[in-house]
Amino acid sequence: MSKEKDGVMIGLECHVQLNTETKLFCGCRTQAEEPNSACCPVCLGHPGSKPVLNAKALDYALKVAAALHCEINKEFFFSRKTYFYPDMSKNFQITQYEIPIGLEGQVVLSTGKKIRITRVHLEEDPAALVHEAGMAASNFCLVDYNRSGIPLVEIVTEPDLSSPQEARDFLDQLTTILSYLKVYSATTGTLKADCNVSVYGNSRVEVKNVTGKKGVEKALSFEVARQKNLLLNDKKIVRGTRAFDEKTMTTKATRTKETEDDYGYIVESDLTTIHFSKEEIKKMRENLPELHAAKAKRFIKDFSLDEYTANVLANNFTLGNLFEEIAKETEPKMAAKFLTRELMAVVNRSDLDLDSLQLNPEEISSLLRILSSQRITEKVAKEAIIAYLTKGTKPMQFIEKGGLAKDLTEADIEKAVEKVLSENRQAVADLKRGKQKSLNFLVGKVMKLTRAKVEPRIVQDLIYKKIKGG
Numbered sequence: 001m002s003k004e005k006d007g008v009m010i011g012l013e014c015h016v017q018l019n020t021e022t023k024l025f026c027g028c029r030t031q032a033e034e035p036n037s038a039c040c041p042v043c044l045g046h047p048g049s050k051p052v053l054n055a056k057a058l059d060y061a062l063k064v065a066a067a068l069h070c071e072i073n074k075e076f077f078f079s080r081k082t083y084f085y086p087d088m089s090k091n092f093q094i095t096q097y098e099i100p101i102g103l104e105g106q107v108v109l110s111t112g113k114k115i116r117i118t119r120v121h122l123e124e125d126p127a128a129l130v131h132e133a134g135m136a137a138s139n140f141c142l143v144d145y146n147r148s149g150i151p152l153v154e155i156v157t158e159p160d161l162s163s164p165q166e167a168r169d170f171l172d173q174l175t176t177i178l179s180y181l182k183v184y185s186a187t188t189g190t191l192k193a194d195c196n197v198s199v200y201g202n203s204r205v206e207v208k209n210v211t212g213k214k215g216v217e218k219a220l221s222f223e224v225a226r227q228k229n230l231l232l233n234d235k236k237i238v239r240g241t242r243a244f245d246e247k248t249m250t251t252k253a254t255r256t257k258e259t260e261d262d263y264g265y266i267v268e269s270d271l272t273t274i275h276f277s278k279e280e281i282k283k284m285r286e287n288l289p290e291l292h293a294a295k296a297k298r299f300i301k302d303f304s305l306d307e308y309t310a311n312v313l314a315n316n317f318t319l320g321n322l323f324e325e326i327a328k329e330t331e332p333k334m335a336a337k338f339l340t341r342e343l344m345a346v347v348n349r350s351d352l353d354l355d356s357l358q359l360n361p362e363e364i365s366s367l368l369r370i371l372s373s374q375r376i377t378e379k380v381a382k383e384a385i386i387a388y389l390t391k392g393t394k395p396m397q398f399i400e401k402g403g404l405a406k407d408l409t410e411a412d413i414e415k416a417v418e419k420v421l422s423e424n425r426q427a428v429a430d431l432k433r434g435k436q437k438s439l440n441f442l443v444g445k446v447m448k449l450t451r452a453k454v455e456p457r458i459v460q461d462l463i464y465k466k467i468k469g470g
């Protein structure tokens, strides 16, 4: 009965919200607080209302298809999928079926394994069904049409993933690519996936509508264990659809899945067919921004980082950008080490979201400069970064308030002056020619480097002394 050799086979259908300002087929806002405040006849599904395609959403989906190395169709169109639930009041969803935007792409995991992408297409999100807590939830349910018509890009994989950890790795790679393309926001956008799982060649089970990367990993871990357990006890795995309950961390059977035929797709005749020339598609590919694999290579080349560190930095869009900013002001290798070890340790330990922290690179640069001048210990630097990330306390304030920095000796100031003079030869030459502005510039650099309450006059005197001596 069981075929051990097939192992675990997982395929994902990911629905990712594109971060456009307006919805897919109307001009309603995608971000709104008050329920049912961002809707119109189109996204409410009123008879006679006509959809108009959001050009930006199309552009974003094309970028996704290109970045996932898909074949992009020169001609594609939209279809109506029969959908009879209260969250889609026009009783059909506008999606793509027969010819999607992109076909046959791939995503490379951190291990180097290639996961095949079956298709990439664009579709509208249904409304949100809200089960109010504290009310008789079984009696009624509220519908918020603010969500109705939000643009989603659907990314479907082949069943190439062989563990829940691999599925998580895939989603990490995917969201990194989407962040680099600037088409997805982890803070305001949603990511949901339907997860298809089968073990040892037995029947396939679909766990529907799982939210978030962590959710997918957890749901799959439970489902794989459940199926293996059934087989161990000589029980059959029933083909069907299940729902994941985050509270109990279990999956339970829901309605049997309709087949694609049941959806009765018909062509959406209110939207025109979209055409692209070969040249336009080629141009699209050439205009893709630098993605994480290329960025990691650049970090290795430009900053002599090791491969592991470069990948850790580049695989996180926000972390990579933070590093590039900080590397301008500090020693890059030291900055890379501090960010990947100390900073990310705090992020992971406290389960923080780097995007929503909105860290100021200048604050971290200051901390690293004072650390490299050895006026604070590594222990103090670690404490300062913990305070910054978890409480928002600026590192320099943390150090000053706690009196944690050693005072500068005269030798320290002299060293700083020497460093600044050697790094700013043009300004030194200008000053020698009597350009007063250069003096202010150099003093400023020394003050920034030392971050200490040094009298500017002392610094000025030292600069003159060095220049005359040199």
Ligand SMILES: [Zn+2]
Pocket (backbone or CB within 6 Å): 023, 026, 027, 028, 038, 039, 040, 041, 042, 043, 044, 149
């Ligand atoms: Zn609308």
